[in-house]
Amino acid sequence: MDRIQHDGVLIVGAGLAGLSAALAAAPRKVLVLTGAPLNHGCSSAWAQGGMAAALSADDAPALHAADTVAAGAGLVDPDMARLLAEEGPAAVRKLAAMGAPFDRDPAGEFATSLEAAHSRSRVARVKGDQAGRAIMDAVVKAALSARHIQVRAGARLRGLLQDADGRVRGVVVEQDGRLVEITAAATILATGGIGGLYAVTTTPPELRGEGLGLAALAGARIADPEFVQFHPTAIDIGRDPAPLATEALRGEGAKLINAAGEAFMAGYHRDAELAPRDVVARAIHAEREAGRGAFLDATTAVGAHFPEQFPAVFAACLSGGVDPRIQPIPVSPACHYHMGGIVTDAEGRTTLPGLYAAGECASTGVHGANRLASNSLLEAAVFGARAGEAARDERDPGTRPLRAMAAPDLPPAAVAQLRIAMSRDAGVVRDAAGLIRLLAEIDALEAAHGRTPSLVAARLVAHAALARKGSLGAHFRADGVAEDQHRRTFVSLEGAPASQAA
Numbered sequence: 001m002d003r004i005q006h007d008g009v010l011i012v013g014a015g016l017a018g019l020s021a022a023l024a025a026a027p028r029k030v031l032v033l034t035g036a037p038l039n040h041g042c043s044s045a046w047a048q049g050g051m052a053a054a055l056s057a058d059d060a061p062a063l064h065a066a067d068t069v070a071a072g073a074g075l076v077d078p079d080m081a082r083l084l085a086e087e088g089p090a091a092v093r094k095l096a097a098m099g100a101p102f103d104r105d106p107a108g109e110f111a112t113s114l115e116a117a118h119s120r121s122r123v124a125r126v127k128g129d130q131a132g133r134a135i136m137d138a139v140v141k142a143a144l145s146a147r148h149i150q151v152r153a154g155a156r157l158r159g160l161l162q163d164a165d166g167r168v169r170g171v172v173v174e175q176d177g178r179l180v181e182i183t184a185a186a187t188i189l190a191t192g193g194i195g196g197l198y199a200v201t202t203t204p205p206e207l208r209g210e211g212l213g214l215a216a217l218a219g220a221r222i223a224d225p226e227f228v229q230f231h232p233t234a235i236d237i238g239r240d241p242a243p244l245a246t247e248a249l250r251g252e253g254a255k256l257i258n259a260a261g262e263a264f265m266a267g268y269h270r271d272a273e274l275a276p277r278d279v280v281a282r283a284i285h286a287e288r289e290a291g292r293g294a295f296l297d298a299t300t301a302v303g304a305h306f307p308e309q310f311p312a313v314f315a316a317c318l319s320g321g322v323d324p325r326i327q328p329i330p331v332s333p334a335c336h337y338h339m340g341g342i343v344t345d346a347e348g349r350t351t352l353p354g355l356y357a358a359g360e361c362a363s364t365g366v367h368g369a370n371r372l373a374s375n376s377l378l379e380a381a382v383f384g385a386r387a388g389e390a391a392r393d394e395r396d397p398g399t400r401p402l403r404a405m406a407a408p409d410l411p412p413a414a415v416a417q418l419r420i421a422m423s424r425d426a427g428v429v430r431d432a433a434g435l436i437r438l439l440a441e442i443d444a445l446e447a448a449h450g451r452t453p454s455l456v457a458a459r460l461v462a463h464a465a466l467a468r469k470g471s472l473g474a475h476f477r478a479d480g481v482a483e484d485q486h487r488r489t490f491v492s493l494e495g496a497p498a499s500q501a502a
Contacts, residue, residue, distance in 0.1 A: 004180060004181070005182075006170070007029065007185065007396060008030055008031065008185060009029070009392060009394070010171065010184035010187045010188070011030060011031070012033045012187070012189050013042070013190030014033075014036075015042035015044035015380065016359065016384065017358040017359025017380035017381075017383070018032060018188070019136075019142075019143045020139070020380060020384030020385045021348070021356075021387045021388030021391070022149050023143060024386075026148045028148065029148055031150050032143070033152050035153075035156040036206070037153050039136050039137065042136070043132075043203045044132055046133075047376065048244055048246035049113070049125065049131065049247050049373060050113065050123040050126065050131040050248075051091075051124050051135070052088070053089045053091070053378060054089055054120070055110045055112060055122060055124060056109070056122065061089070062085070063119055064085035064088065064120075065078070065086075066119075067117060068084065068366065070117065071117045071370050072372070073472050074486035075365075075369045075472070075487075076368035077368075080365045084379060088378050091382050092110070094381075095135055098139060099138040099142075100137075100138040100139075101127075101134055102125065103127065111125065115248060115250075115274075115373040116251075118373065123373070128248065129311065129313055130311065132377065135377065155174070155175045156174045156175070157211060157214065158409075159214060159407050160172070160215070160404070161182075161401040162401065162402060163402060164399070165353075165399070166219060167354045168218065168352050169183050172404050181401070183401055184396075185354075186391035187355050188357065188388070188391055189362075190380075191212070191359075191361045192207040192211070192359065193338040194207065194208060194209035195336065196454075197209060197418060198335035199419040200242055200333075202241055202244045202334045202335070205240060208410075208454040209338070209453065212338075212342060212457045214407060215361075217407070217456060219493070220352045221492050222340065224339055224369070225341075225461045225463075225464045226464035226467075226489060227338075227368075227475055228335060228337075229335075229336050229371055229474045230281040230333040230334060230336060230474065231244060231336035232280035232331070233247070233280075233331040234331060235313070235317060236330040238320070242332070243312075244336075245316075245331060246310065247277075247373050247374075248310075249298050249301070252301045253300070255273060256273055256284065257328060258287050258292040259292055264287055265283055268282075277370065277474070278370050278473055278474040281474075282429065282476060284332065284333055294332070296329040296331045297328040299326055299328065303326075313329075333427075338360055339370070339371055343363050344356070344358070344362045344364055344383075344387075345364075346364070347389070348386055348388075351492075356387045358383050358384040359383070364379065367379070369475060370473035370474045407452060407453050408451065410445070410449055415454070418442070418458060421441045422438065422461070425462070426438055426458075426465055429476050430465055430477055430478065432466060432469075432479055435462050438458075439466070442459050446459075463491075467489070
C-alpha cells in the first residue's frame with residue numbers, strides 16, 4: 001500500500017463543514033479528500049431552507065439559543081447553543097462576503113423566513129429554496145482560490161490510521177481502485193450523516209455513516225445515535241433520494257391536508273403546521289398509516305408564484321407529474337438529519353488525539369433530541385471553522401502509524417436490505433420488537449460481510465434506540481413509557497482500542 005505524508009491538516013469531506021474548516025486552517029497546508037466532485041454528494045448543497053441566525057432588529061442570539069434549547073427536548077448543551085447563536089450572524093455575513101447571494105429586503109438587509117419552532121423570522125435564504133447550492137457554490141469557489149488548500153476528488157474513506165498509543169495519524173482511502181495511506185498532523189472528519197442507511201431519505205444515498213462507524217471502530221466516543229430527524233415533507237413521487245419540500249412553505253402558510261382535503265395538524269399540536277419537526281413527521285406518518293394520505297397544499301399560500309419563489313420544489317414536483325400551483329403535493333417523512341455523532345468539544349476535538357470532527361458526523365451537543373430547523377448549515381459553518389482553527393495548530397508528533405487494513409465493504413444488495421430494515425424498524429415510530437428484529441438482521445449482515453462501517457453506524461442507532469425505552473424528541477417509542485429521562489447517550493464500542501474508550 002502506498003503512503004503519502006502530508007505535513008498539515010487532512011480533511012475528509014467537502015461539504016460546508018469540511019470546506020469551512022479548510023478555509024479557517026490558513027495558512028497551514030490543507031488536503032481535502034472527497035469521494036465525489038466538489039459540490040456533489042454532500043448534504044450541504046441540497047439544503048433548501050437556509051441558515052438560521054439572529055440577523056434582524058427584533059431578534060437576538062439569546063432568543064435563537066433559547067429556541068434551539070427548547071426544540072432539543074432537554075438534551076441540548078446550553079453553552080454550545082449560546083456559542084452557535086452568538087457566532088451565527090457573523091458566519092452568515094462571512095458567507096455573504098464570499099459571494100453567497102442571500103435574499104435581501106428593499107433596505108438591503110437579509111430577508112428572512114419563519115420556520116417551525118422559531119420564535120422569530122430568522123432564516124436567511126437564497127431565492128426561496130436555493131440556499132444550500134448557492135452557499136456551496138461560493139464556498140467551493142473560495143476554497144479553489146485559496147493557495148493553502150489542495151482538493152483530491154474520487155478518494156473514498158476506507159480506514160483510519162493510528163499509532164501504537166491510539167493517536168489518529170491519518171486515513172486509508174481508496175482511489176482509482178487502489179488503497180493509499182495518507183498521514184497528517186491532524187485529521188478532520190466531515191463525512192456527513194447516515195441518510196443512506198434509510199430507504200427513504202432526502203440526503204445523498206452514499207452517506208451511510210462511514211466516518212461515524214470508522215471513528216467508533218477506532219475507539220472514539222459516540223453520542224446520541226438514536227436521535228434521527230425525519231423531515232416531515234419529502235415529496236412522495238417515488239424518487240431515491242426523495243426531493244424535499246422545504247419547511248419555508250409552511251412558514252408561508254401552506255397547509256397539511258389528507259386525501260379528503262381536511263387540514264389535520266391542529267389535531268396533533270397547538271402550533272399546527274409550525275409544530276416541531278418530530279411532531280409533524282409523526283402526524284403525517286399517522287395519517288398515512290391510517291390510509292388517509294398526506295399532502296402539502298400550497299395552492300393558496302404560494303400558487304402561481306411557485307416558479308420564482310420555490311424553484312427547486314417546483315421543478316421536483318413537475319418531474320413527478322405534480323403541478324404545485326394547482327395541486328397539493330404528496331408528502332412523506334424521510335430520513336433527513338442525524339443529531340447523534342462523534343463526540344467533540346467546541347473546537348471539534350474528539351476523544352481520540354489527532355482526530356477532529358465537524359458537521360453532521362459530529363455531536364457538539366447543540367441539537368439535542370431534535371434539531372431546530374435551519375441550524376444545520378449554521379452549525380457546519382460555525383463549528384467547521386472552529387475545528388479548522390484548532391487543527392491548524394497541531395504538529396506532527398513523529399510517531400509511526402501502524403499498518404492498517406481497509407474496513408470491509410457492504411455490497412449493493414446488502415445495502416438495499418439494510419436500508420429497508422432501517423426504515424421499517426428504526427424510523428419515525430419504533431418499538432422493541434422491531435428494534436430487536438433489526439439488530440438480528442444487522443447481526444446476519446455482519447456475519448456475511450464483516451464489521452463494515454455502515455453496519456457499525458446502523459447498530460449504534462438501533463442499539464441506542466432499544467436502550468432508550470421512553471420517547472424523547474425525534475426518538476419515538478410506540479411501546480415506551482410516557483416520558484423519558486432527559487439524559488444523553490454516550491457509548492464507546494466494545495472491542496475498540498481499550499486505551500481510547502472514554
